[in-house]
Amino acid sequence: MDIQIKLFATLREGRGKIVTKEFPPAATPRQVIETLQISEEDVAILLVNGQDGSLDQELHDQDVLSIFPPVGGG
Amino acid sequence: MKGYRGKILRINLDDRSVVKEDLNMEWAKSYIGGRGLGTKYFYEEVDPKVDAFSKENKIIMATGPLSGTPTPTGGRYMVITKSPLTDTIASSNSGGRWGAELKFCGYDMVILEGKADKPVYIDIRDDEVEIKDAAHLWGQTTSKTMELLAKDVGEKAKILNIGPAGEKLSRIAAVMNDMDRAAGRSGVGAVMGSKNVKAITVKGSSKPEIHDMAQLKQVVAAANKSIKENGVTGEGLPTYGTAVLVNIINENGVFPTNNFQTSTFDKAEEISGENLAENYLVKRTGCYGCPIACGRHCKVDDLEAGGPEYETIWGYGADCGVSNLGNIIKANYWCNEMGLDTISASTTIAAAMELYQRGLITDQDLDGVPLQFGNDDAIIEWTKRMGLREGLGDKLAEGSFRLGEAYGASDVSMSVKKQELPAYDPRGIQGQGLAYATSNRGGCHVRAYLISPEILGLPEKLDKFSTEGKPLWVKIFQDLTASIDSLGLCLFTSFAMGAGDYANMYNAAVGTDHTDETILEAGDRIWNLERMFNMKSGLKKEDDTLPKRLLKEAIPDGPAKDKTSLLDQMLPEYYELRGWDTDGVPTEDKLNSLKI
Numbered sequence: 001m002d003i004q005i006k007l008f009a010t011l012r013e014g015r016g017k018i019v020t021k022e023f024p025p026a027a028t029p030r031q032v033i034e035t036l037q038i039s040e041e042d043v044a045i046l047l048v049n050g051q052d053g054s055l056d057q058e059l060h061d062q063d064v065l066s067i068f069p070p071v072g073g074g
Numbered sequence: 075m076k077g078y079r080g081k082i083l084r085i086n087l088d089d090r091s092v093v094k095e096d097l098n099m100e101w102a103k104s105y106i107g108g109r110g111l112g113t114k115y116f117y118e119e120v121d122p123k124v125d126a127f128s129k130e131n132k133i134i135m136a137t138g139p140l141s142g143t144p145t146p147t148g149g150r151y152m153v154i155t156k157s158p159l160t161d162t163i164a165s166s167n168s169g170g171r172w173g174a175e176l177k178f179c180g181y182d183m184v185i186l187e188g189k190a191d192k193p194v195y196i197d198i199r200d201d202e203v204e205i206k207d208a209a210h211l212w213g214q215t216t217s218k219t220m221e222l223l224a225k226d227v228g229e230k231a232k233i234l235n236i237g238p239a240g241e242k243l244s245r246i247a248a249v250m251n252d253m254d255r256a257a258g259r260s261g262v263g264a265v266m267g268s269k270n271v272k273a274i275t276v277k278g279s280s281k282p283e284i285h286d287m288a289q290l291k292q293v294v295a296a297a298n299k300s301i302k303e304n305g306v307t308g309e310g311l312p313t314y315g316t317a318v319l320v321n322i323i324n325e326n327g328v329f330p331t332n333n334f335q336t337s338t339f340d341k342a343e344e345i346s347g348e349n350l351a352e353n354y355l356v357k358r359t360g361c362y363g364c365p366i367a368c369g370r371h372c373k374v375d376d377l378e379a380g381g382p383e384y385e386t387i388w389g390y391g392a393d394c395g396v397s398n399l400g401n402i403i404k405a406n407y408w409c410n411e412m413g414l415d416t417i418s419a420s421t422t423i424a425a426a427m428e429l430y431q432r433g434l435i436t437d438q439d440l441d442g443v444p445l446q447f448g449n450d451d452a453i454i455e456w457t458k459r460m461g462l463r464e465g466l467g468d469k470l471a472e473g474s475f476r477l478g479e480a481y482g483a484s485d486v487s488m489s490v491k492k493q494e495l496p497a498y499d500p501r502g503i504q505g506q507g508l509a510y511a512t513s514n515r516g517g518c519h520v521r522a523y524l525i526s527p528e529i530l531g532l533p534e535k536l537d538k539f540s541t542e543g544k545p546l547w548v549k550i551f552q553d554l555t556a557s558i559d560s561l562g563l564c565l566f567t568s569f570a571m572g573a574g575d576y577a578n579m580y581n582a583a584v585g586t587d588h589t590d591e592t593i594l595e596a597g598d599r600i601w602n603l604e605r606m607f608n609m610k611s612g613l614k615k616e617d618d619t620l621p622k623r624l625l626k627e628a629i630p631d632g633p634a635k636d637k638t639s640l641l642d643q644m645l646p647e648y649y650e651l652r653g654w655d656t657d658g659v660p661t662e663d664k665l666n667s668l669k670i
Contacts, residue, residue: 006325008318008321008322008325008348009310009313009314009318009321009347009348010309010313012348017343044305044530044531045322045529045530045531047325047326047633049633050325050326050327050632050633050634051633052535052537052538066325068321068322068325069305069309069310070304070305070306070309070310071305071306071310071311071314071318071319071322071530072306072307072310072311072318072319072526072530072532072566072569073310073311073315073316073317073318073319073368073383073384074316074319074384074385074519074520074523074525074565074566
C-alpha cells in the first residue's frame, strides 16, 4: 500500500518535503519512521490524515502522515 | 527585597512634575511585579469606568523583579492601562532591551498621569528625568522617530515610542520599543498618544542587586540547560522562529482562513516558517538575556526588517487569503512603522475583505485598492492607510468590531471583547476557545496558551476536540502565565520550565520563599484582580463568549470539519474552579482567600 509522508522543519533535511513510499499491509507509523531513519524522539507531533495519530496504529492505503519534530511558538 | 530597584517614577503631564516614590513592597510581595504589580497600582488609582482617552486614565510601564537580572529572557516589561479597544484592563508585554534599561536607571516602573499640552518625549538617565519637546518627532514613523531620537539622546539609549497610529488614536495602536519589538495589543499606543507622549528614552548605569548571586547563577545555569536541551526552545524556535507553527496549525485544520470562513489554507507551505528560513531569513535576533533568540530579520527586494512572527504571517496571510510571503514581510514592516498591532491590523483587513465580499464595502470606498481576499497589494496599502487614517483607513483604525458596526455587520469581527482573535481556530481546539472567551484583555492566545498541550503535546498531549478537563488546564495556564508576566520573563521559557523553576529564580534573586504553589496562587490573585477591574468597568458574563460564527457555524472542511466551539460545556466548570458565582463574579470568600 502507498503511504504519503509529509515532513516538516528539520525533518526535511536530507529527506525532502513529501515522500510517497510503499509499505506492506497493516504497516504502522513506527515502521514508516524507521524506514525514513527518523528517531522516535524526533517525532513530537504525528498526524494521520490530519488527526492525532500514534506510532503503533494500523495504516491504510493512501493514508497521509504528517510528522513534526519538537517545535513551538505563539 | 533585592531584585527590585524599590522606586517608581511618577510623571504628571499636566503640571510636568516628576516624583520618585518608594515602591510599595507589601504589594510587591503579593503581586510580584510587572503585570501583577502594575495592575495593583492601576486598580488602586484609576476609576474602572474612566474613558480610556481621558486624561484621568493612566499608563504604566512596569518591569518585573527579574527584569535586568542575569535570568534567561529577563528583559521584559508590561504596559498597563485601560484599553480603548476592549474597555478592559490592558496589559501588553514586550521584549527587546528597554525594560532592562529602565531597571538600570533605578526604577521598577513609570506611571504617566494627565495629558501634556503639546507633544513631548521623556528622557530618563538615572536620576535625571526631563520632559522634552517632541514637535520634531510628531507624525514620524517609528523607525524615523528612533533615528531622530538617537541624535538627541545618544545611540546607547533604549527607545520606546509610538507611531502615527498611536498619535491618531487608533484603538489598535501599539507601543513599540527597540525598533521592532511591540507591546502590541489592546490599543496601548493610543493611550500614550492621547497623552501627547511620543517616546520614553532610557539610559541607566546600575544593575539591580541580587539576594544570592551564587544561588542565582546555579538556578540560571540549570534553567539555561533546560532551555538548550528542550526541542522547542533549543532547536525549533531558534531555527525557524515562531513561524514554524504555520504548517503545524494548518495540518491540524485549525488555521483560520479568509476571516475564519474556512480553517485550512491550501497555500500554507508558501507562507511557512520553512519557506521563510530558506528564502528570506537574514539573521536571528534575541531580546535582552535571551538564550532562545526566536526573533527574525528578513529581507525582500531592497527591504530588510525585523519579523515577521507567526501571528502576523497568519493574519496577513491565510486570514486575508494571501500567499505572497514577500508582501507579508512588507505589510509587517509597515505595521511596525505605523505602530499598529499586527494581529489586530491584519485581521481588521480580513474583516474588511469579508465586508467587501458581502457587498457592504464597495469599490467606491477603496480608492483603487480592492479588498478582495487574496489581494497581496491590499495588505500593504491598507496597513498604511489604516495607520494614517486615510479614507476607509479611518474606520479600519477603530478595529474590526467598530468597523463591522459601521456597516451594521459587527458579526464580521472575529473578536472577543472587541479584541481580534489570533491564529488558532477554537472550533477545533476546545480549551483554546475557553481561554479566548475568558481572557481578561479580550481575544488573546498568550493569557493561556492551550495550543501547547492541545496541539504541541507539551507538557502532555490532550485531545483537542474534547472539552473534558479543559477548564482546569485553562485556569492553571492563566495563573502561571500571569506570574511569568509579572516576574519579567518571556512566556516561551515555559516550554522548558515549570512553576517550581520560576520560584527558584525568584527566591535567589529577591530573597523570597516561594514554591510552585505560591507562584500559581500569586497568578490566581493577579487574575482575580484583573477580573474585578473588568467587572467594575461594566463587563458581564455575556462578554465571556466567542464570535457567533465559532459557536454556530461548523468548520466546513479539512481535518477539523464539522467542529464548533463547545464553550457552554466548559464555562460553568471554569467559573466554579475560579471560585466565582454563576455570573462569573469573584465571590467574597474567593477574594478574601487571596487577600484582595
